[in-house]
Amino acid sequence: MTTGRATGRRADIPVGREEVAAAVLAAAADLFAERGPAATSIRDIAARSKVNHGLVFRHFGTKDQLVGAVLDHLxxxxSRLMQAGAPPAEVERAFDRHIRVMARALLDGYPAGQLQTRFPGVSQLLDHVRPRYGDERGARLAVANAVALQLGWRLFESFLRSAAGIDEMTDAELREAVSAEAARIIEPH
Incomplete structure (x- = not known):
């Protein structure tokens, strides 16, 4: 009987383009969320993903390109979790991870809005809002403002709770209030 070790391959080492790319994206996302892209080297990502650092360059190119690929992936x-009707807690974790990586990338000086090439969540919201508006610009600004509200609360919740004197609100009450305000923002005035 032959095992992975007997053939010289360890079971936890990714093999093939898809496995390597998935391992690198997962490792980079974790590290970028933990410490930001500036404090994460390609060698760190390679070590975490258990691949040779040359494969990271081969599959993703420069570090800027990898940051963009991670943002697109997240x-x-x-978006897929939301479309599939995944449990809200799972969607929340995925969204939070994406926001953390985006915020760290921006704080590190990476042009995240230019590196990320696809914005499926914003596109879906825009598709939902656009029919309510008579003009494209108004719909886009409404979506941008609603997303900014959500991002602001996710990044600065503890500060905002304290500064506004709303520490007594439960997480559920706050989420409901922020969602209601975002829904109000996307309605035409």
């Missing part, structure tokens, strides 16, 4: 993951 956006698509969140």
């Amino acid at each position: 956006g698509m993951t969140t």
